[in-house]
Amino acid sequence: MPTTEFVYVLNNMVLTDTAGRWLFSESFVAPDKIRAVYELSLEPEYPVQMLVVDSLSNGLQNDVLTLRQMLAGADDRIFQLLARASQLATWQHDHRFCPRCGTGLRPHEKDLAKQCDSCGLVQYPRLSPCVIMLVSDGDYCLLGHGHNFVPGVYSTLAGFIEVGETAEAAVAREVFEETGIRVKNVRYFSSQPWPFPHSLMLGFTAEYASGDICIQPEELADARWFHVDELPDLPTRFSISRFLINDFIRSRGRVPPAE
Ligand SMILES: [Zn+2]
Structure with a gap:
């Protein structure tokens, strides 16, 4: 036992x-x-x-x-x-109150959920799916610097999936919205729960198709193409962003840097 x-x-x-x-x-x-x-x-x-x-x-x-x-x-x-x-x-x-009728919720007997005794609504834990993607063009990868990042750190682009949207479409839309770049050959990589506060990160790779970098200033402070031998400071080693970047580095015959 x-x-x-x-x-x-x-x-x-x-x-x-x-x-x-x-x-x-x-x-x-x-x-x-x-x-x-x-x-x-x-x-x-x-x-x-x-x-x-x-x-x-x-x-x-x-x-x-x-x-x-x-x-x-x-x-x-x-x-x-x-x-x-x-x-x-x-x-x-x-999530303490029923979003339909406002009654206080109680834990569900069997499921990992909360139940409303007044109207019967069952509430499951919130999960927000996001896409996160490594866009490459030969030996270059596209990385962005967010407004709240540590100075010098660049990471893969990411964003929430819209209601009714496929993950693959979200990859193409987010990259275009944030940087003006069109991508092709979007491929699933792996996923990671990301508790800040309730995301599920779906990792993808994609290839450059067309366009020049034109950042959306509300979303990003900067975005650049980095050569595999001249990468900036990278995200923490336990993040899927780092897994994607390390995979890119290995796929070009290089060894990822230690943190
Ligand atoms: Zn209710």
Whole structure:
């Protein structure tokens, strides 16, 4: 019988102890302080429960590490678990009332969802699909610098998928809207849950088709073609943007830089 582990959540935050740990092998918060329990793990051999608490207690705190710092040191399983905990924490905190009739929601008996007892509406966790894409032209790739980026860092372009739009169409639209570049040969790469606050990043590669760079200033501060041997500072190593850029570097016979 696998041992269940526990993650504590207060409001939209994953809590840590004073040593920065956030995944615990035993539940040490009094049952009357626990407002809701959600099954967190997607792997039956590693059961984890997310316990939503009313207040800080027993040495738990919410200000030691930021989510990005916590994710930076995580392996694949821990990344998935922590990303899921964070997204569920945000959802349970931000979706407390029925959007149809305004009644307070309660946890669903079986599903990872919330139920309205007044009108019967069931609410599932919010998930926002985004596309993120590496556009290449021979040994060059197209990277952008956002207004809130660390100075010098360039990343792959990205954007939300519109209602009713395919992911492939979103890739072409976002690249054109942000940079004026038309692309072709859009190919799926891989995906990554991205808990800032509830995105699912769908990674793609695409090739340059036509156009000159003309940035949309509300979206980007800069966008440029970078040669594979003259890349700028890159995004954090645990992001799908970095996975896409590293794949581009390897595909051109080079070795990706260490972080
Ligand atoms: Zn309702």
